[in-house]
Structure formats: structure tokens, C-alpha cells
Amino acid sequence: MPVMSYIQAVTAALREEMLRDEKVFILGEDVGKKGGVFRATEGLYDEFGEYRVLDTPLSESAIAGVGIGAAMYGMRPVAEMQFADFILPAVNQILSEAARIRYRSNNDWNVPITIRAPYGGGVHGALYHSQSVEAIFANQPGLKIVMPSTPYDVKGLLKSAIRDNDPVLFFEHKRAYRLLKEEVPDEDYTIPIGKADVKREGSDITVITYGLCVHFALQAAEKLAQEGIDVHILDLRTVYPLDQEAIIEAARKTGKVLLITEDNKEGSILSEVAAIIAEHCLFDLDAPIQRLAGPDVPAMPYAPTMEKFFMINPDKCEKAMRDLAEF
Amino acid sequence: MSVKRHEALGLTDTEVIEMFKTMLLARKIDERMWLLNRAGKIPFVISGQGQEAAQVGAAFALDRTKDYIAPYYRDIGVVLTFGMTATELMLSAFAKAEDPNSGGRQMPGHFGQKKNRILTGSSPVATQVPHAVGVALAAKMEKKDFVSFVTLGEGSTNQGDFHEGLNFAGVHQLPVITMVENNRYAISVPYDKQVASSNISIRAKSYGMEGVTVNGNDPLEVYQAVKEARERAIRGDGPSLIEAVTYRLTAHSSDDDDKYRMKEEVAEAKKNDAIVSFKQYLLESGVMTEETLDNLTKEIDTEVNKATDYAEKAPYAKPEDALKFVYEE
Numbered sequence: 001m002p003v004m005s006y007i008q009a010v011t012a013a014l015r016e017e018m019l020r021d022e023k024v025f026i027l028g029e030d031v032g033k034k035g036g037v038f039r040a041t042e043g044l045y046d047e048f049g050e051y052r053v054l055d056t057p058l059s060e061s062a063i064a065g066v067g068i069g070a071a072m073y074g075m076r077p078v079a080e081m082q083f084a085d086f087i088l089p090a091v092n093q094i095l096s097e098a099a100r101i102r103y104r105s106n107n108d109w110n111v112p113i114t115i116r117a118p119y120g121g122g123v124h125g126a127l128y129h130s131q132s133v134e135a136i137f138a139n140q141p142g143l144k145i146v147m148p149s150t151p152y153d154v155k156g157l158l159k160s161a162i163r164d165n166d167p168v169l170f171f172e173h174k175r176a177y178r179l180l181k182e183e184v185p186d187e188d189y190t191i192p193i194g195k196a197d198v199k200r201e202g203s204d205i206t207v208i209t210y211g212l213c214v215h216f217a218l219q220a221a222e223k224l225a226q227e228g229i230d231v232h233i234l235d236l237r238t239v240y241p242l243d244q245e246a247i248i249e250a251a252r253k254t255g256k257v258l259l260i261t262e263d264n265k266e267g268s269i270l271s272e273v274a275a276i277i278a279e280h281c282l283f284d285l286d287a288p289i290q291r292l293a294g295p296d297v298p299a300m301p302y303a304p305t306m307e308k309f310f311m312i313n314p315d316k317c318e319k320a321m322r323d324l325a326e327f
Numbered sequence: 328m329s330v331k332r333h334e335a336l337g338l339t340d341t342e343v344i345e346m347f348k349t350m351l352l353a354r355k356i357d358e359r360m361w362l363l364n365r366a367g368k369i370p371f372v373i374s375g376q377g378q379e380a381a382q383v384g385a386a387f388a389l390d391r392t393k394d395y396i397a398p399y400y401r402d403i404g405v406v407l408t409f410g411m412t413a414t415e416l417m418l419s420a421f422a423k424a425e426d427p428n429s430g431g432r433q434m435p436g437h438f439g440q441k442k443n444r445i446l447t448g449s450s451p452v453a454t455q456v457p458h459a460v461g462v463a464l465a466a467k468m469e470k471k472d473f474v475s476f477v478t479l480g481e482g483s484t485n486q487g488d489f490h491e492g493l494n495f496a497g498v499h500q501l502p503v504i505t506m507v508e509n510n511r512y513a514i515s516v517p518y519d520k521q522v523a524s525s526n527i528s529i530r531a532k533s534y535g536m537e538g539v540t541v542n543g544n545d546p547l548e549v550y551q552a553v554k555e556a557r558e559r560a561i562r563g564d565g566p567s568l569i570e571a572v573t574y575r576l577t578a579h580s581s582d583d584d585d586k587y588r589m590k591e592e593v594a595e596a597k598k599n600d601a602i603v604s605f606k607q608y609l610l611e612s613g614v615m616t617e618e619t620l621d622n623l624t625k626e627i628d629t630e631v632n633k634a635t636d637y638a639e640k641a642p643y644a645k646p647e648d649a650l651k652f653v654y655e656e
Contacts, residue, residue, distance in 0.1 A: 025468065051468045057498055062457050062491035069461020069475075072446055073395070075468070077461075089487070096451050097458070105439045105447040106430030107652040141653045165655045 004184040007177035009151035010040045010116070013158035014078060016188060018048055021076060024162055027054040028063055028080030037082055038118060038177055064090035064115060068098050068167075071113040076162055084119035084171055085128045091136070098167040099142035114161040118174035119147075120212055120262055122311050125174075126302035132211075132263035132294075137169055138240040138272070144168045144193055145240040149176070149214035151184050153237060156191030164193060173212040180215065194238045196246035202232035205325050206250045208273055209260035210236040213312050217260055220318035229325045239269045244276055251277045255286035258324050262312050265293035287327040292320040331612050336551055340614045346387055346546055347605055347615070348623055350379040353404040354602055355631045356413055357577075360420050360435070364581045368639070369420045373436040375401040377576035378508050380601030382478075383408055384546030385506050385571070388553035389476055395462045397446040397455035397477040400436035401508065401575075405478065410443040413630050417638035424644040431644050452483035456492035456505065463501035463566070474502040474560040476553075481570075482513025482521045484530065493568065497534035502560035504553060505568050508543060510575035515587040531568035543571030544601040576600065 004012065018024045025048075026041055032055035035042035045053040056063050060081060067077035081087045087094070094115065102110045121130030134145050146161055146168060148154045154172070161168035199214055200221055207217045214235045221231035234250040236242065251257045257277055259270040274289045292312065294300070300310035333343045353375060360372040375382065382404030389396070391409055398405045403416065415427050422431035427440045428447070439447030446458055459477035466473050483489060484507055496503045507527045511518050524530060531538025537559065541548045549571050556567035574596035578585035585593075609615040615623075 054464075054499075057491070057494055059491040059495065061488055062460070062495045065454065065457025065488060065492065066461040066464055066495055069397075069446070069458035069463075070465045071461070072458065073462045073465040075461075075465050092451055093454060093457065093488075096449050097454050100449065101447055102652050102654070104429055104433050104437070104449065105441075106426075106428075106432055107656075108427070108439060108441045109447045110655065144654075 001183040001185055003181050004151045005178050006151045006154055006172070006180045007038060007040055009154035009184050010158060010172060011042060011044070012184070013155045014041065015044060015047070017159055017162045018044065018052060023074065024076040024078065025052045025054065026078045026080065027056050027067060029056060029058055029082050031055060031080050036080065038174065040080070040116070060086055060090040061093050064093035065097065067113045067115070068093060068101070068111050071111045072101070072109050076112055078114045078116060078162060081115060081117035083129050084117040084133045085131045087115070087117055087133060094137065094143070094167070094169070095140055099140045102166065103142055110165050111167045112165045114158070114168045114170055116170045116172060118177070119171045120173040120175055121300045121307065122175045124302065124304070124307065127299040130300045132261070134171060134239050135263055135268050138269055142166065143240060144238065145171065146193055146238050147171045147211045148237060149199070149211055149235050151180060151182050153191060153197070155184055156189050157193065157237065159188070160190045160193050163190070168193065176212050194241060194243055196243040197235045197237055198233070198250070199235045200231060200233040202230040202254070204230045204254055205256040205258060205321060206232045206234065206254045207258045207260060207321065208234045208236065208247060208250060210239055210269070211262065213260045213262055213317070216312055216314045216317045219314040220321055223318055224321055224325070229322065231321060236269070242272060242276065247273055247276050248280045251281045252284045255284050256324050256327065257285070258290045258292060258320055260292045260312060260317060260320070262294055264296050265291055266296050268293055287324060290320060290324050292316060331614065332547055336547060336554070338550070342387070343609060344615055344619070344623070346383050347609055348627065349383045349407050350404060350546065350602055350605065351624070352413060352627050352630065353379045353383065353407055355627050356416055356634070357403060359631050359635060361577070361581065363420065363635070371434050372420070372581040373400050373434070374575070374577040374580070375403040377596065377600065378510060378543065378573045379404040380546040380605060381506070381508050381543035381549050381571035381573050384549030385476070385553040388550045388557060390473065393473040395444045395446060395459070395473065395475040397459040397475065398438050398448065399452070399455065399479045399483070400448065401480070402438065402478055406438045406440070406445055409445055411438070411440055411445065413634035414637050417634040418641060421638045421641065422643065423638055423641040424648070425641050430648070453479055453486035453488040455479070456488050457495070459503050459505070460492045460496045460501060463496060463503035464499065466502050467499065472561055474504060474557055476504045476506065478506045478508055480513060481507055481509040481511070481518060481527055482516065484527055485521060493534040493536070493566070496566040497536050500563070500565035503566045504556045504560060505566065506553065507568070507570045508573055509570050510573045512575055512579070512588070514579045514583065527570040528568055534566070534568070536566045536568055538568040538570070540570040540572060543573035544599050544604065546601060546605055574599070
């Protein structure tokens with residue numbers, strides 16, 4: 001089985017889906033000749049040609065809107081937003097259009113589009129190349145939001161997103177692109193959207209998280225294991241709609257829950273996870289639900305001191321996990 | 328007998344009578360909706376009155392068996408030409424379950440019907456422009472010989488999606504026709520407070536496409552412009568922008584008092600009402616007799632009555648149907 005980086009898994013999923021279905025095409029800024037600013041579409045322009053890997057004008061609302069139109073016709077567009085931070089001009093197209101088209105047409109039309117965007121910090125990206133934007137979209141029925149944490153999950157989930165008959169936002173952690181590597185099967189496989197995944201079995205405390213934070217939590221859990229603290233880690237994988245069943249099960253398992261996100265704490269994905277646990281598991285809990293998240297400032301600053309202060313890391317996870325275990 | 332201008336465009340007498348009939352049907356449905364609204368039977372109307380010539384003239388120039396359309400909320404004449412029926416429009420006005428546009432979910436004027444290739448529309452204006460461009464992109468990618476046709480008002484041409492969509496279409500030379508129905512008002516704000524350029528069609532130049540302004544009260548002039556635009560698109564010569572200058576004869580909607588413009592101005596515009604002028608053209612050119620006109624008017628009245636009765640009696644969606652079709656089921 002070949003070892004792939006997170007971004008190689010993105011490219012592999014795109015290529016395999018384009019080979020499988022000629023309706024699948026890519027559109028976005030610099031995705032063609034250049035192969036993407038992060039090289040997610042490297043080699044695809046040469047292999048599939050200009051109109052399967054389309055360099056668009058610098059125009060995010062059109063990237064989304066043209067993709068939506070093509071999807072209504074029956075194509076399978078995979079639109080790339082160069083950075084998640086730049087998705088905002090396309091929000092009207094994504095929320096007013098893509099998310100509502102099946103509902104508003106009473107199931108007559110649908111929009112099988114995937115919108116990929118690199119998010120997340122720790123790359124000296126400052127305010128506008130570091131943000132987590134999932135919370136903006138995570139109360140919009142009609143949308144699905146996938147945020148994978150491993151190369152294996154990337155390939156299986158991106159294939160599912162492309163084959164899904166509804167719009168999917170697919171957020172890739174840009175620091176994970178080259179940091180994370182693992183064995184990824186060459187063959188075709190999919191991972192269901194809407195299903196969380198237990199990344200570590202444990203019995204003392206439960207950590208629920210997603211994206212790059214899954215790795216920080218796993219690293220911290222290994223250290224805590226030496227102290228005899230056994231951590232259960234649930235990776236949400238799909239942050240909207242949430243896998244309620246898996247969240248409830250994971251919370252009940254230990255009765256002590258820590259939620260971790262790199263996004264600002266207020267109104268984040270964690271807030272909804274906490275509400276689900278509060279609604280369903282109050283009498284199973286042995287400690288208050290804890291949240292570890294970015295501070296409530298607009299976004300992470302450029303200077304390394306302040307960026308590090310904002311970012312989640314294994315040390316912060318370890319401390320929060322130990323505090324909860326000792327509660 | 329005056330000249331039959333339509334023959335020079337390749338239109339038969341039967342076809343122009345059909346055009347007139349569709350315009351008149353659009354007008355009669357629209358008028359009925361206002362009556363129903365004022366009688367308290369339907370909550371809302373948004374009108375196409377005064378714009379039927381542009382709408383029907385344009386839609387007749389398209390291929391109604393394969394082209395895709397992305398109409399805006401006043402386009403009752405466009406959707407009727409593309410196969411939506413009077414009954415279906417009334418079902419939408421009454422928000423009944425059988426409404427093919429949305430099953431009673433959307434306000435009237437939010438058209439959509441897949442079987443007739445009418446893309447579903449929303450309320451934020453101009454979002455349909457990139458959608459039509461996307462359909463045209465698919466046509467180019469799949470080497471199919473259809474075009475997409477999208478309409479909007481002149482005020483909506485100030486939106487980013489208009490610019491982004493047309494620029495995209497121009498860059499990739501896509502088979503999409505954009506028609507702006509310039510009815511002079513964006514709710515209360517007149518043209519000169521909305522748009523700095525002397526007309527809309529000169530905006531085409533910056534998108535690398537053909538742009539033309541036509542008399543939107545003349546269905547034949549609009550027909551000709553759209554027909555030529557379609558021929559260019561099919562030849563691979565790219566997109567076009569057409570500005571059809573019309574006038575909005577009613578208030579913006581049933582909730583608008585229309586007090587921002589002079590009654591005299593509206594009265595003056597009514598003198599150019601295409602329903603009247605095109606009727607005169609058909610009568611004077613001998614295409615249609617008074618008797619044909621009488622019969623046709625009676626037919627349309629009956630059709631509108633039947634559509635109204637049917638829609639009024641039709642059932643609403645069940646309350647819990649509000650939960651359906653968020654995702655694929």
C-alpha cells in the first residue's frame with residue numbers, strides 16, 4: 001500500500017473520480033496549468049485538458065455559481081476556493097442557492113457540487129490565510145460539511161462528496177497537507193458522509209474533535225497513557241449535519257467530555273456538540289463539558305508569538321485532558 | 328394592408344398569432360392574480376405587465392425543446408412560452424401542493440420546472456446569471472447544441488453576480504444569452520439613480536461580447552435580437568447581452584404603493600402597451616381578423632377561469648411536508 005500525504009490523497013481522489021465519471025470536472029483559480037497554489041490538482045490539467053480542469057477568473061461567486069449551474073444541468077463540479085478565507089464572496093451562492101435548491105424546488109432540481117477549500121492555521125498565514133470558516137455554514141440545512149483528519153479519510157470522503165447528490169463543503173487543513181502521511185489504498189473506496197469515527201479507544205475521558213486537532217489530541221493521549229489516563233477520541237469527520245448517535249455514545253462512554261477546535265470558541269461546531277450532549281447525556285456526565293478552542297479574537301495574527309498563542313497544540317490538549325481526568 | 332414584418336424574420340402567421348396569444352395569456356393571468364390578491368385570496372403578486380412582448384418575443388426565438396432558461400420573477404411570458412401552463416402558475420399563486428415550481432414553498436414568481444428546463448430561481452437578484460453560465464459551460468464541455476438564456480432587471484445588473492457571470496461567459500465564449508428587461512425602475516429607484524452608463528448593453532463591451540439595445544415593446548424586434556444571439560452562440564461565437572427597454576405598468580408588487588412616480592408617466596407608457604400595439608399590427612397586417620381575436624380572447628378567459636378554479640380548490644401540502652427534501656431521500 002503506498003504512503004500518501006494528506007494532499008496527495010486529495011489529488012488521488014480527484015483523479016480517480018475524473019477517470020471514473022467524465023461528468024466530474026474541476027474549476028477554480030490557478031487549478032489548471034499551475035496545478036493549484038498548494039498543488040492539489042497537480043498533473044490533472046495535462047491528463048484531462050483545459051475544460052476538465054478549468055482556470056477561472058478570480059471571481060469566487062462565479063466559481064460557486066457557475067459550478068451550481070453546471071451541477072443543476074447534471075455535471076459533477078468540484079470547485080476550489082483557493083483559501084477558505086476567500087469563500088465569503090461566494091456565500092450567497094452557497095447558502096441562498098446551493099443549500100436551498102432541492103428544498104425550494106420541492107425536489108425537482110438538485111446540486112451535486114463539491115466545494116473544496118484549504119482552511120486552518122499554523123502556517124504563518126495571518127488573519128486571511130488561517131481561518132476556520134465552518135461555523136458560518138454549519139446551521140444551513142441542505143449543506144454538508146466534511147473536514148477530514150487523515151489521508152485515508154481524505155480519499156474516501158472526497159470520493160463520497162463528489163458522488164453525493166447534494167452540495168458538500170470539503171475543508172482541508174492546509175497544515176495537514178504535507179505534515180500528515182499514512183498508507184492509503186490504491187483501490188477505490190468510500191467513507192460515508194455523516195459518520196464520525198473513533199480514532200482511539202479509551203475509558204477515562206472522551207475527546208471530541210475534528211481536523212488537525214485530532215492529531216494533537218492523539219499525541220497528547222499517548223503521553224497521558226504513560227500516566228495511566230486512558231483517552232477516548234472521536235473524530236467528527238462530518239461537522240454538519242453532526243453524527244448525533246456517535247457523539248452521545250462517546251460522551252456516555254466516559255462521562256467526561258472535552259471538545260477541541262481550532263476555530264474561535266463562541267458559536268463554533270463545539271457549541272452544537274455541547275448542546276447535543278447536554279440534551280441527551282446530562283445524567284451520564286461526571287464533569288462539566290469542557291471546550292478547548294481558539295480565543296474569541298477575529299482571527300490569528302501573523303507574528304509567531306501571537307500565532308502560537310492562538311493555535312491549538314499537543315501541549316494545550318494534554319493540559320486540558322489532564323485537568324478533566326483529574327476533575 | 329401594411330407590411331408583414333414577421334415574414335422577413337421567418338415567422339408564419341400562425342406563429343405570430345401564437346406569440347400574441349401567449350402575451351395576452353400572460354397579461355390575463357397577471358391581472359387575475361391582482362384581483363385575487365385584492366380579494367384577499369392570495370397573499371402576494373409580482374407582475375410582468377408591460378414586459379410580455381420582450382418575454383414572449385425572446386422565448387419564441389429559443390429552441391423550446393432543448394435550450395435552458397433561468398428566468399427572473401417577472402417572466403410569466405417566458406415560462407408560459409417554455410411550457411408552464413396557466414393552471415401551474417395559478418397553483419403557484421395559491422401556494423398549492425401541485426405547484427410544479429416549488430410545491431407551494433416559494434412565493435409566486437420564483438419559477439422552476441425541470442421537465443421544461445426552467446432552472447429554479449430565488450429572491451436575491453442576479454444569482455441566476457452564473458447558473459445560466461454554468462449550464463452554457465456544460466453545453467460547451469459536452470459539445471451540445473443548446474444555449475442557456477437568462478433574464479434580469481436593469482437594477483440587478485449592478486450586482487456582482489451579473490458582472491462575474493458575464494465576465495466568465497465572455498472569457499470562455501460560452502453559449503449564453505443574457506437579456507436585461509429594462510423596465511426603468513428597481514422598485515422605486517429610476518434608471519438614472521441605478522446605472523451610470525447611458526444604457527445597459529454597452530456593458531457588454533467590457534465582457535467581450537455582443538451587446539444590443541432593442542425596443543422591448545416590440546416582440547418582433549426582441550425575437551430578431553435573440554434569434555441572432557442564439558445563432559452566434561450555436562456557431563461558437565459566444566455570449567450576447569440584450570437590453571429590452573420596456574416599462575413596468577404595475578407597482579413593483581402587491582405590497583408596493585407606487586407613489587414614487589407620476590400617474591401621468593404610467594398613463595403615457597400605457598399608450599405603448601405591446602398588447603395593444605401588437606394586436607393592432609396583427610389586425611392591420613391581415614394576420615388576424617376581429618373574429619379570430621374575439622375567439623382567442625374568449626379561449627384565454629376560459630383558460631384563466633378554469634386555472635383559477637382548479638388552483639383554488641387544489642389541496643395545500645400537508646404541514647409536515649415542510650420537513651421533506653432537505654437532502655436526497
